Amino acid sequence: MKTFREIKYNLKKEVLGLPTLKIALLGDTATQFLGTAIKGLGVDYGYKIDLFEAEYNQIEMQIEDSASDLYRFDAKYIIIFQSTHKLEERHSLLPIEEQLLLADRRLNFIKKVCDKNRDLKIIYYNYPEINDTVFGSYANKVNSSFTYQTRKLNFELMHLAQELPNLFICDIADLQNKFGRNFMFAPNIYISTEMVLSIDAIPLVSGRTLDIIAAAEGKIEKCLILDLDNTLWGGTIGDDGLEGIQLGHGLGIGKAFTEFQMWIKKLKNRGIIICVCSKNNEDVAKEPFKKHPDMILKMDDIAVFIANWETKVDNVRSIQKILNIGFNSMVFLDDSPFERDIVKKNIPDITVPELPEDPGEYLEYLYSLNLFETMSYSNEDKNRTKQYQEQAGRTVFSKSFTNEADFLNSLGMVSDVSEFTKFNIPRIAQLSQRSNQFNLRTIRYTEADIKLLVRDEKYFGRAFTLKDKFGDNGLICVVILKAIDPETLFIDTWLMSCRVLKRGMENFALNNIVSLARKKGFKKIIGEYIPSLKNEMVENHYISLGFKKIESTNRNLYFLGIDSYAEKKCFIQKNNI
Amino acid sequence: MERAEILEKVNEIFKEVLDNDNIVLNYQVTADDIEEWDSLSHIQLIVAIEKAFKIKFTSREILGWNNVGEMIDSIASK
Numbered sequence: 314m315k316t317f318r319e320i321k322y323n324l325k326k327e328v329l330g331l332p333t334l335k336i337a338l339l340g341d342t343a344t345q346f347l348g349t350a351i352k353g354l355g356v357d358y359g360y361k362i363d364l365f366e367a368e369y370n371q372i373e374m375q376i377e378d379s380a381s382d383l384y385r386f387d388a389k390y391i392i393i394f395q396s397t398h399k400l401e402e403r404h405s406l407l408p409i410e411e412q413l414l415l416a417d418r419r420l421n422f423i424k425k426v427c428d429k430n431r432d433l434k435i436i437y438y439n440y441p442e443i444n445d446t447v448f449g450s451y452a453n454k455v456n457s458s459f460t461y462q463t464r465k466l467n468f469e470l471m472h473l474a475q476e477l478p479n480l481f482i483c484d485i486a487d488l489q490n491k492f493g494r495n496f497m498f499a500p501n502i503y504i505s506t507e508m509v510l511s512i513d514a515i516p517l518v519s520g521r522t523l524d525i526i527a528a529a530e531g532k533i534e535k536c537l538i539l540d541l542d543n544t545l546w547g548g549t550i551g552d553d554g555l556e557g558i559q560l561g562h563g564l565g566i567g568k569a570f571t572e573f574q575m576w577i578k579k580l581k582n583r584g585i586i587i588c589v590c591s592k593n594n595e596d597v598a599k600e601p602f603k604k605h606p607d608m609i610l611k612m613d614d615i616a617v618f619i620a621n622w623e624t625k626v627d628n629v630r631s632i633q634k635i636l637n638i639g640f641n642s643m644v645f646l647d648d649s650p651f652e653r654d655i656v657k658k659n660i661p662d663i664t665v666p667e668l669p670e671d672p673g674e675y676l677e678y679l680y681s682l683n684l685f686e687t688m689s690y691s692n693e694d695k696n697r698t699k700q701y702q703e704q705a706g707r708t709v710f711s712k713s714f715t716n717e718a719d720f721l722n723s724l725g726m727v728s729d730v731s732e733f734t735k736f737n738i739p740r741i742a743q744l745s746q747r748s749n750q751f752n753l754r755t756i757r758y759t760e761a762d763i764k765l766l767v768r769d770e771k772y773f774g775r776a777f778t779l780k781d782k783f784g785d786n787g788l789i790c791v792v793i794l795k796a797i798d799p800e801t802l803f804i805d806t807w808l809m810s811c812r813v814l815k816r817g818m819e820n821f822a823l824n825n826i827v828s829l830a831r832k833k834g835f836k837k838i839i840g841e842y843i844p845s846l847k848n849e850m851v852e853n854h855y856i857s858l859g860f861k862k863i864e865s866t867n868r869n870l871y872f873l874g875i876d877s878y879a880e881k882k883c884f885i886q887k888n889n890i
Numbered sequence: 891m892e893r894a895e896i897l898e899k900v901n902e903i904f905k906e907v908l909d910n911d912n913i914v915l916n917y918q919v920t921a922d923d924i925e926e927w928d929s930l931s932h933i934q935l936i937v938a939i940e941k942a943f944k945i946k947f948t949s950r951e952i953l954g955w956n957n958v959g960e961m962i963d964s965i966a967s968k
Contacts, residue, residue, distance in 0.1 A: 318907060318934060325909075345930055502933060504949035512937045 317346065317512050320353035320519070328356050334526065337365040337388035339372045341399045343507040350519035351392075358523045358532070369507070376426050390526055392436045392483075393426065395419070396509045397443050397463065404459050412457035416466040420473060427477045435480050436525055438518075439467050441489035441497055481525050481688075488517050491681065524686040534664065534684050535638050537580060538629060540647035541591040541598055541620070545577075545610065546570045547672065551597050561607030569672040574609035576676060581614050584697050585685060586636060588617040590628045590645075595620040616701040617709075625652050626659040635708040636701055644684055648672070703784035710783070721817055721884040724781040728818075730825055731890040733774040738763050740788045741776055744808060749847040751809040753840065753854060758793075758806070771796045772805070773829060777822060779813050779885065789813045790822055794829070800836040802826075807840070807854075820881035823858055827878050835875060842869040893917075896943075896962050903938050907931060917959030939965065 334355070338348050348366045355362035365386040367375050372393065375383040383391070404415050427435050444452070445459050452458035456465075467486055474480045489497045492514070499511040510518055527533075542549045547559025547566045559567040581587045587610070591598050598620035602612045612618070617635050619628045625647070633640055640662035647653050648668055657665045669678050707724070714720035733741060742760040749755070758766070766772045777790035790813070793806035804826070809818060830838055840855045842848075856862065858881075860871035901915045908926035921927040927935070939961075940946055945968040955961045 318938075322909065346933070349930070499937075501947055501949045501952055502937070505952040506929075506933055508933070512934060 314520075315354070315357070315516055317350060317515050320350050320357075320516055323353040323356040324349070326356065328361055331356065331359060331361040333361045333363050334390070334530070335363045335365070335386065335388045336526070337367070337383055337386060337391045338394070339367045339375055339383070339391065340394040340396070341370050341372055342394070342396045342509045343369055344394060346508060346512065346515050347394065347510065347519060350515045351522060354516070354519045354523055358527050360526075360530075373422075376429065388433060390434050390436055390529070391426075391430060392438075392522060393423075394438045395440075397440045398503075398509050400440060400463065400466075401443055401445065401459055404462060409457065412459075412462065415462040416469060419466055420469050423470070423473060423480070424477070427473075427480045431479055433479060434529055436483050436522060437470065437474075437480060438483045439470050439486045441486045441494070442467075443494070481529075483518075483522050483525055485518050485521060488514065488521060492517065521683060524683055525688075528686040528688045533642060533687055534585070534644050535642040536586040536588060536616075536632075536636060536644070537577065538588045538590050538632060538643060538645045539577070540649070540652065541589060541593060541601075543648040543672070544646060544668075545574060546601060546605075546608075550601060551593055555600055555604060558601060558605070560601070560605060566672060567607070569675065571607060571609060573672070573675050576679075578609050578614060580685060581610075581698060583685070583687075583690065586616045586638075586697060586701050587614055588632050588636075589615050589619060590625055590632065591620040592622055592625070593620040613702075614698065616698050617705040619709075625656055629656055629660060629663065631708075635705045699784075706783040707781070718884070724783075724816075724884070726779060726781045726816065726885040727888050728780075728821060728885045729778040729888045729890050731776050733763060733767050733776060737776050737788055738767075741774075741791050744788070744791055744810065745806070748808040748810065749845070750811055750850050751814070752845070752848050753807045753851055754805065754843045755845045755848060756806055766793065773802075773833070775822075775825060775829065777818070777825075779816065779818060786810070786812055790818055792822055792826060794826065796833075796835070797839075799834075802830045802833075802835045802838050804838065804840040817883040817885060819854070819858060820883040821885040821887075824881055824883065825887070827873075827875060827880075830875055837875060838873040839863075840871045840873070842871070844869075891966065893962050893966055896965050897958070899942065900939060900958070900962065900965070903942055904935065907934050907938050915958050917957065917962065919958045920956065943968065 336351065338344055338351065340347070344366060348364050352362045352364050365383065365388060367383060372395065375381045400415070400419070404412055407415065423437060440463050442460065442463050448455050448458050448460070452460035455461060470482050474482050497511060497514045498509060502508055502511060539545055542551075547570055548557055550558055559565060560570050561567045562571055577587060589598070595618075599612065599618065601608050602610065602615070617632050619631060621628070629643070629645060633643065640660050644664045644666065645653070645656050646666060646668060647656070650667075653665050653667065656663060664684065666679060666682055666684070668675055710723075711720045714723070731737065738760055742758055742763055745756075745758040745763075763774075766774060773794040775792045775794075776788055777792075778788050779786045779790075789810040791806060791808050792804065795803045795805045797803045807822070809822075826838065840860055842852060842854065844852070855871035858873075860873045863870040863872050897915060897917070901913065904913045904915060904924075905911050908924065908931055910926055913924060921932065936947060936952055943965055945965065947964060951964045955964070
């Protein structure tokens, strides 16, 4: 964690080429330090922040006046910092019978702010508590007490944020829970500056703020790569054996690892992809996942499991290739400073937390980093691991073959080939709308369009699925053929999901097109490539399948004679439906 | 600690916080004499001095200094 002085120093550096973000900061106390830190730390997050700072205590005025400086500035994000101090002042000045309305009034104001600025994201700081001890602990029983009203406000803010899509709570109350009120607030500085955050708290608060902004800009961590020995369990599985490693509740260090695993399991359930990267023999490394009764994490939780004696740098790179996500969305956790160092040096974009020496401190340390900020959470996130596991299975498996044909053959691929039916038409229309890269003519069809084609005798449709020993990809290829004269079949549409590239699906589909053409008595097939911004990958599709270019036209038309066609080799078994 | 010794230590803190190695303090120096010494960096200086000497200034002290000498007096009195 950088100090305020180090963050401020960022502003002296010449920063070129960073995207600019326009952010407004409104506070009811002095915010110059916070503003300086947000701008300075923004550089570390990869942004040049153009900050609008209102004179303090102008929140209401700036928000309500549509012609205010705030609206002229045209910010993308508005940060609002209404302090617990000022709230307490308001509470003190209210007649006693109105004190119990404090939270509701504030909530109404926040709702109004969000309604008025629906196109902007509002980042609102919640309220670190100040216990005025007017009632002592009895305040919990008194709904007009400041403690009660502050807690109600923090709780109801969560409701409001669930209701309003543009409201995001920046949880600085959590920072105070973790670091303490005496750390967050320095009375002597407050008195001389009207600043309610201590200089030491400023980097944390600006960090939490930028975590939200960076997540909104798409910078999120997606994957957690874990070492095993002394990271997931105590001891070395290779030396200590299944009974010797430290794991499980009860007295002793095992508890630390169990709780650490529980946290990782929750991340997995939230949609973070969990991978293992360990220097071990694979079967030895997997044994605890399969057999140890106190393991919280099971093989099912791990998307990619790599245990071998290669360098961690190579293995992290392999994981990146399998998952096909950026290094900047990956976190690498390892107890060994040596391994951390070598990974960080070779893959600078990856996040490498400096785990404390004591495993008992892993969790509190990781909590303090707030690595997994996000802007969304949906049910789909929960199923992500399975999809990546299947993909990982294929990739790892492919490495055990030197020859592509052997690999493809051993996948045991099966494709259902079917006409267009009421069951598959929705998915066909969806693919037609969404496929950009492997799409020869990029003609978009809706469900209604497809239903019309089905009834038209000139058209023949074929839909292909693909499954293999690792999983089912579902419907991934669509071909629409049109009879343009009694001898000629025109390939109106040929599109494929990029998930199944390099599996021989093109050959398989062409074999099926030709056999259909033969059955219907056609003599030739004509294909066309219409370039789009995104379909360059299929520019030579027909040539590589043995079609001849038709030169007498300025369209990209290709010809294939049926009589001379020799069935193409492929490793996909056909399953007629 | 002697005032001269405190001055020397405070001088180092000023150099570091204000990021200027040419700063030479004496008891009469005020914020007007040093370009980088503004209201923002003043707070940074106070907090840095508090940490270096492991002391806390009172609110009155922070509001009351007219020059470096008075600041040194506060430190010396702790």
